[in-house]
Amino acid sequence: MDWDAAYDNEIGLSADTPDYYALWSREAARFRVAMLAEGRADLELKYGPDTRQSVDLFRPRGRPHGLAVFVHGGYWQMLDGSSWSHLAAGPLAHDFAVAIPTYRLCPAVSITGIGMDVAAAIARAAEGIDGPIHLSGHSAGGHLVARLATTTSPLPPALKGRLGNIVPISGLHDLRPLMLTAMNRVLRLTDEEAARESPALLQPIDGARVTAWVGANERPELIRQSELLATNWPDAAIHRAVGRHHFDVIDGLPDPDDPLTQSLVAD
Numbered sequence: 001m002d003w004d005a006a007y008d009n010e011i012g013l014s015a016d017t018p019d020y021y022a023l024w025s026r027e028a029a030r031f032r033v034a035m036l037a038e039g040r041a042d043l044e045l046k047y048g049p050d051t052r053q054s055v056d057l058f059r060p061r062g063r064p065h066g067l068a069v070f071v072h073g074g075y076w077q078m079l080d081g082s083s084w085s086h087l088a089a090g091p092l093a094h095d096f097a098v099a100i101p102t103y104r105l106c107p108a109v110s111i112t113g114i115g116m117d118v119a120a121a122i123a124r125a126a127e128g129i130d131g132p133i134h135l136s137g138h139s140a141g142g143h144l145v146a147r148l149a150t151t152t153s154p155l156p157p158a159l160k161g162r163l164g165n166i167v168p169i170s171g172l173h174d175l176r177p178l179m180l181t182a183m184n185r186v187l188r189l190t191d192e193e194a195a196r197e198s199p200a201l202l203q204p205i206d207g208a209r210v211t212a213w214v215g216a217n218e219r220p221e222l223i224r225q226s227e228l229l230a231t232n233w234p235d236a237a238i239h240r241a242v243g244r245h246h247f248d249v250i251d252g253l254p255d256p257d258d259p260l261t262q263s264l265v266a267d
Helices: 020-037 081-093 111-125 140-148 176-180 191-196 220-232 259-265
Strands: 041-046 054-058 066-071 096-102 133-138 163-169 209-215 237-241
Touching: 020 041, 020 081, 041 111, 054 081, 054 111, 066 081, 066 111, 066 140, 081 096, 081 259, 096 111, 111 140, 111 191, 133 140, 133 259, 140 163, 140 209, 163 259, 176 191, 209 220, 209 259, 220 237, 237 259
Parallel strands: 066 096, 066 133, 133 163, 163 209, 209 237
Antiparallel strands: 041 054, 054 096
16 A cells, blocks of 8 residues: 555546635635625634634624534645635524634644644634534544544533534544655654544544545545544444545535535534
């Protein structure tokens, strides 16, 4: 097995695939401008002293039904929350407030530390917002939200008790294979941390409503990772999004009627 190729999500994309990173950044910037103009965006709320420890919070027009969270990916070593603001549009239409955290990155902090950052960001965003907390995240973000739904979650107990739907999108749920990739020079995973931070090897919290969402056209290893979570966690479901690859699998989140958004916000 060529483990570097197994986790290279750009392999197999067609030559006319758009630059998704640039596309996401443009759409997110336009969305933030519009939300700021309406007075419905609280940007870069701090939850820690580091410059990356902040969370953007977008509010619906009326009283929030609850809090939806989107955690970005980037293999725990790149990107920030500002490129994903537009994904809040779907949950906002269902009267959820939406939090999009930025967190510290490897190698400055471990994957364990990143999980603690995301838990703290959610706690900050949840201040003053009642109701259920629904979690989604893409790629490494999918790992992070699944990890928060385990019995050893770094979330405060009061917030764990509020968790509703958990939708990890193209998540990485067994970290042990990543130790065999070149990226582990940055991630610095050890056997102990990989086992401790792999959701598929842990117990989910009681009553967790989990749908592992993955593009049917993704790398086989990413599909296997989602299947593993759905197999190992009682009552977890899997959804293979037909025709979707690793980058467009999140495209439905801005649409209130898309099955991905519906899976996240359903009661």
